[in-house]
Amino acid sequence: MNSLFLHNPINVHTYIHPTKHSPKPLLRYPRIQCSSIEIDMVKTHQGIYAPKHDKVVVLWDLDNKPPRGPPFDAAVSLKSLAHRFGDLVDFSAYANRHAFIHLPQWVLDQRRERKTLDILERKGAITPSEPYTCGVCGRKCKTHLDLKKHFRQLHQRERQKKLNRLNSLKGMKRRRFRERFLRGDHKYNEAARRLVVPKVGYGLASELRRAGVFVKTVEDKPQAADWALKRQMVHSMSRGIDWLVLVSDDSDFSEMLRRAREANLGTVVVGDMDRALGRHADLWVPWIGVENGDIQEGDLMPKKMDRMRNEGSDEFFTNEDGEFDRNFMLVFSDDEDEDEDYEDQEDDGEIDELCDEWVPELLIPSLNEDLYYEPPVLESAAGPHTTINGNELLESYFAALEKYGVGSCGPRGFYGTIDVHLDCEARIAKFLGTPNSILYSYGLSTMFSAIPASSKKGDIIVADEGVHWGIQNGLYLSRSTVMYFKHNDMDSLRETLENITSKNKRAKKLRRYIVVEAVYQNSGQIAPLDEIIKLKEKYRFRVLMDESNSIGVLGSSGRGLTEYYGIPVEKLDIITTAMGHALATEGGFCTGNARVIDHQVWKMSYVIYNQ
Incomplete structure (x- = not known):
């Protein structure tokens, strides 16, 4: 007897062979001659064998x-x-x-809206339709602020006492007390998630673990x-x-x-x-x-299955529960000639005709007249011969090798500086309107070296909590006292600067920096440079700004955030840039006044050690 089996790790279906009971034969799957069926089965805890799940x-x-x-x-x-x-x-x-530790925009909006509602409730401008209820004890409060105050003063203190008690116990007493503590702790955790604002971030890790x-x-x-x-x-x-x-x-x-x-x-x-x-x-x-x-069953149709459905196939790689796996068909037959009948039904002539008619589309379109006015284009792969705009350039290669060799073979502070470095630094300074600049061979090295060269142990750095990893590493290497303010929040920056200058009597004698990005790599937000400059001048801080994502993008001529806001570039003390973004090249540069650049030339580890 001919029968068709679908091997499925979740369910096993048995079908009557379609050639005997259906006018339309199943031609999608090649038949495999075999004498037994392998079904993935596992033994459950009850000792019963059941199909294995994916x-x-x-x-x-x-x-x-x-x-x-x-x-x-x-x-x-x-x-x-x-x-x-x-x-x-x-x-x-x-x-x-x-x-x-990063606060996304939806969290900031949510907290800002809650703060506005708290202010209106405290002033009596609005009244909640129902009183706020404590999730631990059931007490009702008129305002949200009253509920938070009640929770902190009563339940947080009581929980801390229980934790202290738990830490002081040992042995069997500790185990029993811990069991009683955990039985009632879920109510506190549910209420704390709504009322207690985390000191850092918004509780991403704890919510995922939950x-x-x-x-x-x-x-x-x-x-x-x-x-x-x-x-x-x-x-x-x-x-x-x-x-x-x-x-x-x-x-x-x-x-x-x-x-x-x-x-x-x-x-x-x-x-x-x-x-x-x-x-x-x-x-x-x-x-x-x-x-x-919003995911529907149709959205979960794998590419192979979706193609089969469009072609009108009767069977799919699914089971009755709609679960997907990599199934395969096993056909058992006593007739050895069935496979030959299956192969004969394919129309080889039609396939050959379709292949002959197929014309591949060019991956790269041909050049039109307008493209010939574009800058020179490198048309060949990296190798001994280079083709630019259809011309093989060999003499330029030889001339550059005879003049510069195959590399600098040394750090900038010794014999690794050549004329093109100095020319590029002068052009960058002229373009940005700064007295001087210095080049780096790697974009992240700009932040790794510029920040530690400017700030040492004991100095104070106030940085945006949303700065990218390169700046964070530079802050760590500087060994300075680093304080973070909320991402792009000028009120938080003002409060941080005020606390530093008012509470630290030695602050005026220390070097103090504000470190920000012009366009933040992690959020895409633009820094309010006009407000930062006002705070800098008020509290007498220096500003170090990274313009990696703004040079070539912001401003009428691509000079970055200073041109975008119309602020003189002299207002900034240090500007760093990685050239791997809009400039589409390798390396980076730091620019500023001449004293800052000269200090980096003699103090930077990059200039002394890197080549």
């Missing part, structure tokens, strides 16, 4: 794809998405320290979160998982996704746009749809 792992790159709403809701939505593919065995999220996510803070190094995620991918693949769900848009994971698919794993990418990373996965899901809970 194992799903979710890996979340928080640096690249932070939640744009409540983190707990986003994590729960991701878990529900993962459960559609099988059993979730691991859910991990990785990010550096900045992701957990949703059952393993949260890992990586080192403050470039690509540290990516490396940790890749190591976790390799570890998960070695554990025999079936589905890998990656929440990221970072194209650096494309190679890992290819390796996962080669290992016969199902891959799902959750991102904002279907770019390079989404093309390497079996399924791409929009991140905004996952957060809003």
Whole structure:
């Protein structure tokens, strides 16, 4: 008897062979001659054998794809998405320290709105329809501020007393007291999430852990979160998982996704746009749809399945519960000639005709007349022969090699400086309107060296909490006293400067800096330079501003934030720039007055050691 079986790790379906009971034969799947069926079965705790479920792992790159709403809701939505593919065995999220201290715009708006409501309630301008109720004891309060005051003075103090009591006990008494403490602690935690504002960040890590996510803070190094995620991918693949769900848009994971698919794993990418990373996965899901809970069954149709549905196939790689896995068909037949009949039904002539008619589209369009007026274009790959605008340039190569050699072969402070370095520094200073400038061979080295060269141990630096990793590392290397103000919040900056100057009697004798970005790399917001300059002059601080993302972008001629605001560049003490953005080249530069640049020439580790 001919029968058709669908091998499915979740459910096993049995069908009558369609050639005997259906006028339309099933031609999509090649038939395989075999004598037995292998079904993945596992033994449950009750001793009953049941079909094996798919194992799903979710890996979340928080640096690249932070939640744009409540983190707990986003994590729960991701878990529900993962459960559609099988059993979730691991859910991990990785990010550096900045992701957990950064305040996104929706949190700032939420807190600002709550603060406005508190002020109106305190003045009596508005009255809540129902009194605020304490989630721990049930007490009713007229205003939200009264509820917070009641919670801090009563429940926070009582909880702290219980924690102190718990730490003082030992042995069996400690265990019993801890059990009683944990039984009633959930009410406090629920109320604290609504009333207590975290001192740092907005509780991202704690909310994700509450949703059952393993949260890992990586080192403050470039690509540290990516490396940790890749190591976790390799570890998960070695554990025999079936589905890998990656929440990221970072194209650096494309190679890992290819390796996962080669290992016969199902891959799902959750991102904002279907770019390079989404093309390497079996399924791409929009991140905004996952957060809003708008994902439908049609959105979860893998590319292979979706193509089969469009072609009108009768069977899909799904089971009755709508769960997906990499299924395969096994056909048992006593007739050895059936496979030959199947192959004969393909029309080879039609396929050859379609292949002959296909004309590939050029990846690079041909040059038109307008493009000939553009600057010279490098048309060849890196090698011994270079073609620019159709001309092979060899004499220019030889002339440059005879004059400069193959490299500087030494740091700038010794014999690594050549005339093109000095000419470029002079052009940068002339373009920006500053007395002098200095070049760096690497963009991040600008911040790594300029900040420690200007500020030492004992000096005070007030920095925006949203500055990028390069500036954070420069602040760490300076060994100065670093204080952060809220991201792009001038009231917080004013309060911080006031506290420094009024409470520290030695502050006026120390070097004091304000460190900001013109356009913040992590948020895209523009710094209010006019207000920063006013505060700088009022409290007598120096300003160090990084213009990596504003040079060539802001201003009528691309001179950056100073031209954008119409502020003289002399108002800034130090300007640093990485040239890998709008300038589209390698390296960086620092510019300012002549004394600042001369000091860097003699004191910077980059000038002395780097080549």
